[in-house]
Amino acid sequence: MVRGTVAALTVAFVMPFITPTGSAETGTEFLGLDAGPLGAQWQAAVDGPQPYDGISPDLAIPLTMSDGTVLKADVLHPMKNGIRSEAPGPVVLSLDGYGKVALTVAQMLLQLPGLEQMVLPFLERVIGSVDLTGTALEGITDLTQQADSGLIEAAAVDPRLVRAGYTIVHVDIRGTGTSEGRWQVFGEKERQDTREIAAWITAQPWSDGNIGTAGTSFMGLSALRAVDSDAPAIKAVFGVVPSGDTFDDITFRGGGFGVGFLPLWLLATNLAKMVPDVEAIIAGRFDPVQQQKWLADRLADPATYLDMVANLYTALHPDQFSDRTREFADPDSSGRRGLTVNASEVSAATFVVTGWFDIFGSSQTTTWSQLGVSPAKKKYVIGDGYHAGGGVAGFGRNGMPRLDTLQRAWFDKWLRGIDNGVDKFAPLTMKQPGGTWTTSDTFPRKGTGYQRMYLTDRPSGTAPGARYDGGLSRNSPTAGRDLTVAPGLASLCSRDTATSLAGIPSIIVGCTEDSRIRETEGLTFTSSPVTEPTAVSGPINIHLNVSHEAADGYWVVTVNDVAPDGQSRQISAGQLVSSMRAIDDSRSDKSANGDYIRPVYYIDLDKRQLTVPGEPMTLDIGSDPIDTTLQPGHRLRVDIFASNFPKGLPPLAVLNDSQLKPQHLQLDPDAPSWMNVALSQPIPE
Structure with missing residues (x-):
């Protein structure tokens, strides 16, 4: 009740200062950052009396798929006065890849007397009070400030949903956890399993036929893919740091394999799938024959x-x-x-919480744009953070609703049909890097337009430690120059490394919040300072005129916000193996003048084109979408490198062709290099 009272008082003070966001597409007036009286209503639904007072678990339920493979499920039923409810109600489905046991246990522990009401709020206050700003570990503060945002509860598929009348179903994905079969990594068999699981749920007496999916990271990916599985009963999803395109986000972005994250992730999942089904023994459902089949499947494919x-x-x-x-x-x-969600075919209401620098951050705004639903049914919260946390500090304060509250409101709306106004929540709620939260119903945001900014040989005087200090201008270069960049390991001290390692290195801000160490190996091109706030919004493309000394190469670009004191903060990044430069125009986006905004590469061995040593060629390198504002005195910078370990490492066959030789950027007035970027106004010369 305390949370609801505080929220109501905050609403009364903040509401008069909020300007709503309008949608040209629907005519709907969306809420600003403060959800106002609606937010107080959502919080009251969570804090107020609930129809049930407990959770009754039904563990290790065998679900036999059409091909005979047995998956294992845990079902958490609402309970009142010690009696399990069998009344039909909505269901929240979590498809688990690391083993459902840990999440089920965590949800049951949260029901211990006093833990939710006293211990958790106390821990939120204590953790949230940790402030290491100004120290070498300042990045820890970015994590602790999220403690009261409701992120942890939402990420864990809030067990309070059960006391509200929802049934939660956890299922181990085929080939993982306690389920039989071979792990497919989002293959067609998993899609078929999702359809059959949904059919099983809707046939149960405790289900009213309305299913939502939820989960975080791996489970968030599964939740998002579930709404693309042709299961009509799945009507909503609430995902935390999922991916709409795992291939482009982290697997082979631009042809560089995600060596910093993927091997560790694959190893962790393969180890987790070896844990035997202890729950089946506890629940009295241990089947020796089925366990032998489970073990045989694991031994047949132990290291997927x-x-x-x-x-x-x-x-x-x-x-x-x-x-x-x-x-x-x-x-x-x-x-x-x-590995890619067919977003245009999605009809379920979709709510996603993520971060600009999440390992899956590259595809988020594209997935949001392509979702086949109206802005009322698609909401993305994009924080200034990484996979660990998302950078959502601010939710739960100053009238912004908690994320667990939004999760409950989202499911109440789309699974129960309660007209609670959550569809009026802003379609996009974005934390600008180093800045404030903003809302929008378009991306790029309204008032911005794409324009070229050319890479020139005019020194900016702002990058004395860089391998090269050039300019970034609206005017094409007037003089030619051959610049050399070579592979190195300075990328170990970079935001890209923090991204690839789920944000863990971000606790030390010397590398993640300032690129000047990495820039000692790079070519930099910096604009003049802006004289008034200038929005940068949307995906970015870097068009380069280059040559190679070998049959292949690897190019890495970043876009940075440079402060008056010289701090160079990376806000966007991209990479491309030269031989994988073929672009699928049918899936790419271009400006009105034909310049690429978002090139989409085939990444197809059959379309691989080796480079000719010494021969000039052009590359279009897509850089991650971003929404930020350059403050007066700040500059925009493009950095160019020839390596990106550990975020990306080309396969050995590519490295063998490239021989790790130096690469060359040609500053040629007749074939200039440029950045195509959406700005709210031109940057002064």
């Missing part, structure tokens, strides 16, 4: 896709790639297609 990683870095030529490796280099393969 780790063989592909090994093959990537032992094959000296593409002819030596295994069939599994070739599958991921084929855009038409089922394994490759399974």
Whole structure:
């Protein structure tokens, strides 16, 4: 009740200062950052009396799929006065890849007397009070300030949903946890399983036929893919740091394999799937025959896709790639297609919480734009953070609703049909890097337009430690110059490294909030300072005129916000293996003048084009979408590098062709290089 009272008082003070966001598409007036009286209503639904007072678990339920594979499920039922409810109600489904046991146990522990009412709020206050601003570990503060945002509860699929009358169903994905089969990594069998699980749920007496999906990270990916599985009963999703395109986000972005994250993730998932089904013993459902089948499946494929990683870095030529490796280099393969959500076919109401620098941050705004639902049914919260947390500090304060409150309101609206106004929450709520929260119903935001900014040989005088200090201008260069950049390891001290390692290195801000160490290996091109706040919004493309000394190369770009004191904060990044430069125009976005905004690469072995040493060529390198504001005195900068370990490392066959030789950027007035970026106004010369 305290949270609801505070929220109501805050609403009364803040509401007069809020300007709502309008939608040209629907005519709907969306809420600003403060949800106002509606937010107080949502919080009251969470804090007020609930129809049930407990949770009754039903563990290790075997679900037999159409091919005979047995998946295991835990079902958490509402309970009152010690009696399990069998009344039909909505269901929240979580498809687990690390094993459902841990999440089920965590949700049950939260029901211990006093833990939710006293211990958790106390821990939120204590953790939230930790402030290391101004120290070498300042990044820890970015994590602690999220303690009261409701993120933890929402990420854990808030068990309070059960006391509100929802049934929560956890299912171990095929080949993971306690389920039989071989792990497919979002293959077609998993989609079929989702349809059959949904059919099983709707046939149960405790289900009213309305299903929502929820989860975080791996489970968030599964939740988002579930709404693309042709299961009509799945009507809503609430995902935390998921991905709409795992292939482009982290697997083979621009042809560089995500070596910093993927091998560790694959190893963790393969280890987790070896834990036997202890719950079945506790629940009296232990089946020796079924357990033998589970063990046989694990022994048949103990290290799923780790063989592909090994093959990537032992094959000296593409002819030596295994069939599994070739599958991921084929855009038409089922394994490759399974890594991308078919967003345009999604009809379920979709709410996603993520961060600009999440390992899956590259695809978020594209997925939001392509979702086949109206702005009332698609909401993305994008924080100034990483996979660990998302950077959502501010939610739960100053009238902004908590994320667990939004999760409850979202499911109440789309699974129960309660007209609570959550559809009026802003379609996009974005934390600008180093700035404040903003809302929008378009991306890029209204009032911005794409324009070229050319890379020139005019020194900016702002990058004395960089390998090269050039200019960034609306005017094409007037003089030619050949610039050299070579592979190195300075990328270890960068925001890209923090991104690839889920944000863990971000606690030390010397590398993540300032690129000047990395820039010692890079070519920098910096604009004049802006004289008034200037919005930068949307995906960015860097068009380069280059040449190579070998048959291949690897180019990395970042876009940075440079402060008057010289601090260079990375706000966007992209990478491209030169031989994988072929662009699928049918899926790419362009400006009115034909310049690429968001190039989409085939990443197809059959379309690989080796480079000719010494011969100039052009590359279009897509850089991550962003929404930020350059403050007066700040500048925009483009950095160019030839390596990005550990975020991206090309396969050994590419490295063998490139020989890790230096690469060349040509500043040529007749074939200029430029950045295509959406700005609210031109940057002064």
